[in-house]
Amino acid sequence: MKGFKSRVLSRAKSSNDSNKSSQNAKRKDLKEALGFSDKKSDKGLKLKDSFRHLAQTAFSIPATQTSTTSIPLYITSSPKHVMSSAASESISGDLSLLKHGTKAGAFERLQTTPKDSTALETIKTPKRNTSSRFRISTERELQKLPSFHGLSFNINKTFELTCLTEVPSNNREDLFMKKLNQCNVIFDFTNASMDIRSKEIKREALHELLEYVTNNRNVITEPIYSKVIDMFSTNLFRPIPPPVNTYGECYDPEEDDPVLEVAWPHLQMVYEFFLRFIESPDFNTNLAKSYIDHHFILQLLELFDSEDPRERDLLKTTLHRIYGKFLTLRSFIRKSINNVFFQFIYESERFNGIAELLEILGSIINGFALPLKDEHKSFLMRVLLPLHKVKSISMYHPQLSYCIVQFLEKDPSLTEEVILGLLRFWPKVNSTKEVLFLNEVEEIFEVMEPSEFVKVQVPLFQQLSKAISSQHFQVAERVLYYWNNDYFCNFVNDNIDVILPIIFPALYENSKMHWNRTIHGMIYNTMKMFMEINPALFDECYNDYTFSQEEAEIKDKERRDMWLALEIMSNSGGKDSYDNIEILSKNFRETRRPLEQSIENLRLDDHKYTQDTSIVKSTKIDSETDNNQINANIKHFL
Structure with a gap:
């Protein structure tokens, strides 16, 4: 280990020494070009000639004696690097010398290149002063x-x-x-x-x-x-x-200023x-x-x-x-x-006027007569929905969302197709785009009818559950803000039996595992709301989640034990190994059966408790005591 460290240190030291020597050489060349005297100039020239001799020997180039005073000096006042007229005129002549077997011209051209280290750092892409080409009269x-x-x-x-x-x-x-x-x-x-x-x-x-x-x-x-x-x-x-400018860098409408x-x-x-x-x-x-x-x-x-x-x-x-x-x-x-x-959508993914065209279509859609023609429905499904898959959707998403909402206001029966289409194009890794989708879904909730909500609640809340589980706090926060929307809360209250079992695992896991404290507080308020609406269903979802976790642990243990048994069998390679596998599998079945029976008994007891609580006549409970009990239950679950 010490030898490795010493080698690394020696290489780093030699690299620093070479960098310093190159910087000193550049400084000396600049002094000589300006006419300053240097006592060590002869020694530096000899050293430089020796390096040049080594390089020319490596490239099989005939040796040529050059003086450092012949190196041209370029002093520019502007930040951009502009070549002098002499250098630009010599380009065509140099290119004509590049024939078969002549490498000296190219090497000498590199030797006489002006040493301007700051020019490359200040080069900036020039902007066009017009975005179109006019036919001048x-x-x-x-x-x-x-x-x-x-x-x-x-x-x-x-x-x-x-x-x-x-x-x-x-x-x-x-x-x-x-x-x-x-x-x-x-x-x-x-x-x-x-x-x-x-x-x-x-x-x-x-x-x-x-x-x-x-x-x-x-x-x-x-x-x-x-x-x-x-x-x-x-x-x-x-x-x-x-x-696209002269250097080929593509124009980014989100970052660059328009021309x-x-x-x-x-x-x-x-x-x-x-x-x-x-x-x-x-x-x-x-x-x-x-x-x-x-x-x-x-x-x-x-x-x-x-x-x-x-x-x-x-x-x-x-x-x-x-x-x-x-x-x-x-x-x-x-x-x-x-x-x-x-x-x-399908070819360029680049057009500056998409937002303006969608604004025109939003006004046109608003004037469509009812019932909608098949042409208009086809436009919704084949044009507007695929526009969601373009990467630059943020440039026109408000106008696109407005067009979608206008269609659903005209014909609410299109809600199911629109929601399923959005779920089909839902982003997987682009969190910014996912927040835009969540904004659009909330706008759709405000024009959605209850009968249409029932058709899409299962796939929609499965996706919302994934969004709640997102480690990107803006995505999880945007979903949890749904519970501040009255339209959304009314849909959830009316269909809590279907919705809560879908999103409870995500709420419970993120309440413990999410890294953002704001998300913890929002999940706490959401779970409190569910507990107030239907405490029995909340308890049942908690028990189901616990049972599913235990089932997962049992399966995981079985999987690890089976792999261990296979490893033992592969190492021993005898008939006794197969007998051990059969005995081990039998033990798995025997130990799993009473555990499954106990879990089933707990399910039956919980179901019986739920029925009993629904039969018993409700009594008046102090609201403060009830809230304290709810908070205590949530803390117990969390």
Whole structure:
């Protein structure tokens, strides 16, 4: 043992010495590059040349003499490591030297690499400044047009004010078209100093269009529909790239901040104008349906993958307005949303707008007519329930739970299928996800009917019993909080004969074995409540639990004895061993029979006691004395 310790210490010491020598070499190289003199420089060079000679011999590389003064020095003021122009230009030349049998170039390139130890620690993944790719217009110079009402002023390139008179009413439609054409120009917002004047002209034009449509009647004519839809499509429909940065690290919506659109000042105005356009009393769906078609809906749904939550919120409102206005598109919109969900569940598990789409569906489900169609029931079972198995459920669980509850309020007969579906997707090791499931089950309790509760009480409380036994205190705590819910307590009181035998073992075991004191107190209150509701059933459950534990101990002892007998038989390997096994088995049966009989007698006595207590007329007992007796009984059980 001492020899092993000495070897470990010697290796650790040699490792420390090598680290110190490498640090000293780096410090000396830096001094020489800056021009500082060192008395031991010649000795250090000889030592370095010897090490280089050893390395080159190992790699079969011809020896080359290099001086430490030739090592370039890079001093950067920014935290990120940026290579110099000389180093970057030498990359292509070095790559051209990598031919068959030439290893010296690669080795020398490693020798002349700048020794920047802090650069790697400060490298951070750059964030994109936009979450989408716009098609920037080539002609971006705009001239300010007159306003629809009142006086307006134009600022030319020499900063002179020019007064523009009010446009006559018969020319306003033509002016409306011109402003829409101006709004089709797409600018590059990644460069804030580019096209400042034209960007402001477009923003003012969008604002004037919005005010004009909102405050005037009979201004939406047939030629305007195509122009408005074209302007909306040009500004908003663009490819949404996957949220992966240049270094390939995936975007985590729970940890990372969303990437906001830098072009949002224009995008917001386009969305608001389009909403006012659809909500206008002059809007005619018969004229617009030739432009707002299936292709338009699919492109709109693709935008829900935008990382900007502001855009997703306006998209949610826009799609909901279209769903309300265009009756012929409702079925297609629902099917298209289902397809997005299917791709999210079974393929990518990544889509930013799931919560917003579920909000739209929550409003749609609320308006379903009764009785529910088979299409809607199929949507519940094949789309909403499988959404529970995705790992990122926390991003949209409130909206998903709302949709489930809306379905059960519409048709309570679906409760059994929903509960069994939740139990099928119940998480096994993800405690955070399990807490979300428990929250949803409690919301379902508030809309559940007693007749439906009876159908699911056994499998449901078997799962709740496992949750009570969880060593994760938040899971156990969330289940025990159920007893603060009046709806839940009423269901338990009405069906205590079925429920208490299922969850009593978990309550009793956790009252003794759980590590969290808060859980102990909550279990104590729960058991006290059960004892107050039905003390006889509580005693019976305690006795059954005790008997089952004794049975388990007997079986465990038999199993250990049988294995011991098999071990003896394998060691002896004779006929006498088989005789010993038969004698041992006979002894097991003889010792087990009276014990089983005594347990059965105790069961009969307990059953007789329960019947006698139910026949005897109840007498009035002081409440304080009764509570003291209950507390004493619980302490006795615990």
